Amino acid sequence: MVAKQKRADGERTRTAIVREAVTLATVDGLEGLSIGHLASALDMSKSGVYAHFGSKQELQLATVDEAGQIFRREVIEPALAAAPGLAQLVSVCDAFFDHLVRRTFPGGCFFAGAVLEMGTRPGPVKEEIAAFQLEFTACIRQFAETAIERQELPADEDPDALTFELNGIILAANASYVLREDPAVLDMARTIVRRRLNIAATSPP
Amino acid sequence: MVAKQKRADGERTRTAIVREAVTLATVDGLEGLSIGHLASALDMSKSGVYAHFGSKQELQLATVDEAGQIFRREVIEPALAAAPGLAQLVSVCDAFFDHLVRRTFPGGCFFAGAVLEMGTRPGPVKEEIAAFQLEFTACIRQFAETAIERQELPADEDPDALTFELNGIILAANASYVLREDPAVLDMARTIVRRRLNIAATSPP
DNA sequence: TCACAGTACGACCGATCGTGCTATCTTGTC
DNA sequence: GACAAGATAGCACGATCGGTCGTACTGTGA
Numbered sequence: 422m423v424a425k426q427k428r429a430d431g432e433r434t435r436t437a438i439v440r441e442a443v444t445l446a447t448v449d450g451l452e453g454l455s456i457g458h459l460a461s462a463l464d465m466s467k468s469g470v471y472a473h474f475g476s477k478q479e480l481q482l483a484t485v486d487e488a489g490q491i492f493r494r495e496v497i498e499p500a501l502a503a504a505p506g507l508a509q510l511v512s513v514c515d516a517f518f519d520h521l522v523r524r525t526f527p528g529g530c531f532f533a534g535a536v537l538e539m540g541t542r543p544g545p546v547k548e549e550i551a552a553f554q555l556e557f558t559a560c561i562r563q564f565a566e567t568a569i570e571r572q573e574l575p576a577d578e579d580p581d582a583l584t585f586e587l588n589g590i591i592l593a594a595n596a597s598y599v600l601r602e603d604p605a606v607l608d609m610a611r612t613i614v615r616r617r618l619n620i621a622a623t624s625p626p
Numbered sequence: 627m628v629a630k631q632k633r634a635d636g637e638r639t640r641t642a643i644v645r646e647a648v649t650l651a652t653v654d655g656l657e658g659l660s661i662g663h664l665a666s667a668l669d670m671s672k673s674g675v676y677a678h679f680g681s682k683q684e685l686q687l688a689t690v691d692e693a694g695q696i697f698r699r700e701v702i703e704p705a706l707a708a709a710p711g712l713a714q715l716v717s718v719c720d721a722f723f724d725h726l727v728r729r730t731f732p733g734g735c736f737f738a739g740a741v742l743e744m745g746t747r748p749g750p751v752k753e754e755i756a757a758f759q760l761e762f763t764a765c766i767r768q769f770a771e772t773a774i775e776r777q778e779l780p781a782d783e784d785p786d787a788l789t790f791e792l793n794g795i796i797l798a799a800n801a802s803y804v805l806r807e808d809p810a811v812l813d814m815a816r817t818i819v820r821r822r823l824n825i826a827a828t829s830p831p
Numbered sequence: 832t833c834a835c836a837g838t839a840c841g842a843c844c845g846a847t848c849g850t851g852c853t854a855t856c857t858t859g860t861c
Numbered sequence: 862g863a864c865a866a867g868a869t870a871g872c873a874c875g876a877t878c879g880g881t882c883g884t885a886c887t888g889t890g891a
Binding site: 631632633635636639670671672673674677 | 836837838839840841842
């Protein structure tokens with residue numbers, strides 16, 4: 422089979438399409454994301470957009486992939502840059518809250534919405550979303566385990582439970598922030614994270 | 627203006643429509659909920675369904691209202707029946723987890739999805755969803771305050787923070803349960819709620 | 832019983848959906 | 862600069878969307 426080689430301009434527009442698709446999908450959902458809307462938002466023809474993917478499902482997969490990359494860049498990587506252990510736990514939560522105030526996506530966390538929307542729709546799109554959700558929680562869990570090893574957290578702390586709780590705080594913050602655009606809920610979330618981890622409650626600017 | 631009086635059979639079918647609408651909306655979302663699907667699911671004509679509401683938005687409002695009633699009946703009222711204070715806090719969480727395993731809605735908690743879907747769509751539907759979300763959190767907060775008054779919780783416990791955390795646990799449980807239909811996540815959620823409230827971790831059958 | 836309002840239906844509207852096919856550009860390679 | 866292949870547009874399709882209209886049926890109060 423011949424590896425189809427792509428052209429530079431095609432790759433550029435594909436990137437632009439997918440980037441716009443992520444934004445639209447956080448508002449309209451992955452199912453509500455329509456090729457017509459996408460095309461007019463990009464000043465392109467429907468078929469011009471469509472040709473890059475061949476099916477709506479491929480577009481959805483590309484959109485989820487792009488959202489994952491953005492989330493990694495904005496939330497996971499900043500946390501990985503922090504000191505291993507407890508600092509990473511705080512950092513990943515703070516990075517998430519920053520991610521929200523930065524309004525990268527108008528509809529809040531892409532994956533929080535995608536999980537609930539696609540959870541009942543079996544198929545590769547759901548699988549990719551589930552895989553990313555697993556990657557994220559596994560990341561938090563790893564931070565927690567390291568923190569326990571380093572005795573920054575009590576030895577009897579359950580990493581799974583802690584991961585669950587922090588994930589819950591993140592989801593509650595996202596939901597509240599989407600509904601009422603009040604940054605105060607993020608301050609409260611930061612405070613709660615610190616109290617849960619037994620850290621002096623000095624939240625960063 | 628003359629109060630239009632309804633007929634018994636009309637009220638019956640309207641109830642049936644709204645009930646089905648709630649179920650469909652937990653899977654397809656409130657925007658994805660279509661009158662055509664609804665009609666064929668009920669073995670009715672589109673216009674027959676449509677006549678009961680006059681617009682899709684009215685249908686959505688009726689759907690949210692019905693979902694609220696179901697949620698009150700299945701989650702809030704059982705908690706109100708418990709002993710005031712700490713028992714009500716545990717009870718409301720347990721009732722929510724029961725609500726999930728009972729699979730009243732195939733797509734998990736109606737409002738968890740609705741908040742994220744409609745949060746970026748200003749209008750009466752969003753307002754009604756926000757109002758119910760507020761009612762629910764206010765309910766939890768009231769339980770927390772009572773528990774503090776009765777000294778079942780430390781005096782320095784912050785009711786708002788506790789409400790936020792419990793809401794987070796609920797949202798995390800819902801998301802995980804929708805994605806992977808593993809009841810184990812609900813057991814973990816129950817355990818976490820009890821540990822958070824300093825209760826002996828004997829989870830009910 | 833009779834008339835009327837409520838109920839439900841089927842046909843239909845314009846718009847948009849995802850998806851093809853074809854033709855015309857544009858780009859990279861020789 | 863020719864040429865193949867990728868990129869984009871134009872057009873059309875069947876299906877479905879929310880919504881309207883005219884009409885037939887039926888429950889119910891007078």
